[in-house]
Amino acid sequence: MVNMTNLFEKFIELKGITVNSNGRTILNIPHAIIPADRITACIGPNGAGKTTLLKLLDGLIQPDTGTVSYSFASKTSLVLHHTPMIKASTKTNISLVKDVDPTIDARAIDQVIERVGLKGLANSPAHKLSAGERQKLCLGRAILQKPNLVLLDEPTANLDPNATEQVEKIIQELTQQGSDVIFSSHQLAQVQRLAEYILFIDQGEIKEKGPVGPFFTNPETSAAKRYLQQELITD
Numbered sequence: 001m002v003n004m005t006n007l008f009e010k011f012i013e014l015k016g017i018t019v020n021s022n023g024r025t026i027l028n029i030p031h032a033i034i035p036a037d038r039i040t041a042c043i044g045p046n047g048a049g050k051t052t053l054l055k056l057l058d059g060l061i062q063p064d065t066g067t068v069s070y071s072f073a074s075k076t077s078l079v080l081h082h083t084p085m086i087k088a089s090t091k092t093n094i095s096l097v098k099d100v101d102p103t104i105d106a107r108a109i110d111q112v113i114e115r116v117g118l119k120g121l122a123n124s125p126a127h128k129l130s131a132g133e134r135q136k137l138c139l140g141r142a143i144l145q146k147p148n149l150v151l152l153d154e155p156t157a158n159l160d161p162n163a164t165e166q167v168e169k170i171i172q173e174l175t176q177q178g179s180d181v182i183f184s185s186h187q188l189a190q191v192q193r194l195a196e197y198i199l200f201i202d203q204g205e206i207k208e209k210g211p212v213g214p215f216f217t218n219p220e221t222s223a224a225k226r227y228l229q230q231e232l233i234t235d
């Protein structure tokens with residue numbers, strides 16, 4: 001048997017995981033090695049458990065049973081799909097990250113605002129930003145925490161092609177600068193553009209995982225085949 005732990009420089013091992021909600025098991029992963037090398041995409045139907053898995057990997061939620069162990073000293077940053085803004089400027093909203101890490105200084109904040117392309121909107125009210133601009137703000141906040149693993153929940157949902165391209169560029173830059181990324185997405189073309197490894201989740205279980213190329217050309221499970229067919233029809 002292949003020892004999966006030798007295949008990746010950085011990985012997360014899940015053992016005996018269950019996450020329950022309202023008497024229902026929403027995540028059930030007896031054993032999995034999740035690569036945290038470069039970019040991994042988490043795909044699957046609505047309600048499959050992708051967001052729950054990202055929250056679990058971040059430590060935002062605890063499993064009801066089982067363990068999550070990292071092969072590295074993890075410093076994660078999770079960007080969820082809907083992040084509320086306070087009624088203040090973009091800069092003030094980004095600066096809220098100082099609540100998490102008070103050592104982040106004003107210069108670093110200005111640099112990140114520029115890096116994510118929000119310099120011209122730094123003093124604009126954040127609650128009036130477009131969906132794409134909000135997502136850039138959230139990525140900026142994540143970057144400031146200097147994570148070595150960034151967890152992104154549908155980072156380009158509801159974004160137009162131009163904003164999607166800009167956010168994808170930021171994601172690629174993250175890996176170039178030493179942060180690995182695990183993201184969820186319903187956009188299969190995006191997954192093929194960005195990711196090297198796939199986790200296919202269905203009904204709370206990791207049904208299939210592996211390198212992106214073979215997954216798309218030759219999925220092994222009937223659940224993955226069905227999902228890919230449906231997504232390609234509706235794309």
Ligand SMILES: Nc1ncnc2c1ncn2[C@@H]1O[C@H](COP(=O)(O)OP(=O)(O)OP(=O)(O)O)[C@@H](O)[C@H]1O
Pocket residue numbers: 021022026044045046047048049050051052053
């Ligand atoms: N806090 C919660 N309380 C109750 N049920 C929850 C909670 N969070 C998630 N669930 C349920 O767990 C299941 C998995 O949800 P999750 O958001 O992880 O799926 P997902 O794959 O990210 O879905 P989508 O693609 O629609 O965002 C769903 O059936 C959802 O209703």
